[in-house]
Amino acid sequence: PKMQTSGSKPCSCPSFRLREVASMYFTMVAVFLVILVVALQGSVPRGSTFPYKVPLDPQGLLELSWNVSYPEQAVHFQLLIRDLQFGLLFGMSDRGEFEDADLAVLWSDGHNSYFGDAWSDAKGQLHMDSQQDYQLLEAWKAPEGLYLLFRRAFSTCDPKDYLIEDGTVHLIYGILEKPVRSLQAINISAIHRGLQRVQLLKPNITVPDMPSDMKTMEITAPDIVIPGQETTYWCYMAELPDGFSKHHIIMYEPVITAGNEALVHHMEVFQCAAEFDSFPYYNGPCDSKMKPDRLNYCRHVLAAWAMGAQAFYYPKEAGLAFGGPGSSRYLRLEIHYHNPLVFKGRRDSSGIRLYYTATLRRYDAGIMELGLVYTPVMAIPPGENAFILTGYCTDKCTQLALPAAGIRIFASQLHTHLAGRKVVTVLSRDGRELQVVNADGHYSPHFQEIRMLKEVVAVFPGDELITTCTYNTEDRSQATVGGFGILEEMCVNYVHYYPQTQLELCKSAVDAGYLHRYFNLINRFNDEEVCMCPQVSIPQQFFSIPWNTFNRDVLKSLYGFAPISMHCNKSSAIRFPVSTASQPKFPSKTPSSR
Structure with a gap:
């Protein structure tokens, strides 16, 4: 899971000695809260509303509902188990893995049932958590199944816990079909399991009045x-x-x-x-x-x-x-x-x-594309864990294209293809980052939606909008170039705003002349020749590069410092008169998810 570090939101954590005593106490009482599922009585908690709901599994046997309390900085979960057998694992992990996961576990040894907060290590072995942060509030039976109501704070100060942030959350589940004698005896590789992606931290939106002629x-x-x-x-x-x-x-x-x-x-x-x-x-x-x-x-x-x-x-x-x-x-x-x-x-x-x-x-509301132009000049070497590409909507473009009163961004849809792992857009003014427009540190190309922003972002002439994408190509053997194909890549933020302007696309790419210099340089420093014949396409040139450390590092430097080609386009595809520009400096404060 994303470890909770001192860089996370500050919170009051118990001292080590206090936590050690708490751990010893939990161990003495068998660590976990015992609930006798067969004897459970109860009713739906009064006053609880769960506006968000999603099926966890394809059959719909597990249904998760939740609400978000920003004053409490906590999420309340209500989990319906329609066909309880011998238990359930529910939790969160970085990208839906069962290794290094943060879990709430319900299990039965055939006689008693237990609930508790657990975590899995890099090998998938389960361990009890000395700090119980999944708080079981209520459990009750109903004709449709067993309900569990539990609470989890966004940030817990527990290094074994997942930090719940804005953006995509990968929820995981596992179903226990046989009794298990202990938590440690659960073999996660042998259970029926899966994942579901959601945006847990929904914004509190005031619903406007609807007109009578709607x-x-x-x-x-x-x-x-x-x-x-x-x-x-x-x-x-x-x-x-x-x-x-x-x-x-x-x-x-x-x-x-x-x-x-x-x-x-x-x-x-x-x-x-x-x-x-x-x-x-x-x-x-x-x-x-x-x-x-x-x-x-x-x-x-x-x-x-x-x-x-x-x-x-x-x-x-x-x-x-x-x-x-x-x-x-x-x-x-x-x-x-x-x-x-x-x-x-x-x-x-x-x-x-x-x-x-x-x-x-x-x-009229408008939609504007930010990020990178769909072009093969922006490429990602193979075998990369976290390769970063950045697209700019520069001050020169916004100065020409936006009205003096500016525009208001109220929603955003982030988009990459299969290698995308993180996307963030920041608003910069006079070289300083003002705010994050939208960020997803656990982005998945398999879960893309238009998300309403928690607060409207005002953008004025002369502002810059900088969109950064992080890619993983560890499973690829050749370069991934920008383009429309599913195995090519994109880096886009479709922002929804008002009032509508003529500006429909505000994106960049590295200047193609500087990329040609890169190919020249690689040829001079490598034994193998990168074919640079005029008739050879840029993708073919990238595909012929031997991807050693030097070639990778030089490409990263090129993308970091070379001049960019700006695309500042009207909806008619006619460009505003902005073209090549020096690369804007990164704002003095950079977003944590970059």
């Missing part, structure tokens, strides 16, 4: 049969009514077919490009050869949902425009089904419900 529109799959395979991306084309005038989307929420809650992983609604008069109807897998190529021009995100997310609300001042002149009538729904148990014959009509109004709000 209408709804459901963009849903037409009763399809979910394919009997682990992963499916399903595409469905829908149309707005003829003559549909300009409206504002002010809210959206998921529509999940009952019984499929554990299979529908994430969904997006895209609007198609306005320059095409029509788009062909399609209802089928997104990767099918039968899918018309024109559907690739349906890329403008109207709504995005991922498992565990709630309804998305626009601020009361703004709405996302759709319909009317210059807006396509055609929409594409994309649903990711995660079906690891390979259920066959499941029918589904899931999708997204849009709430919209003809009474336009004061501002």
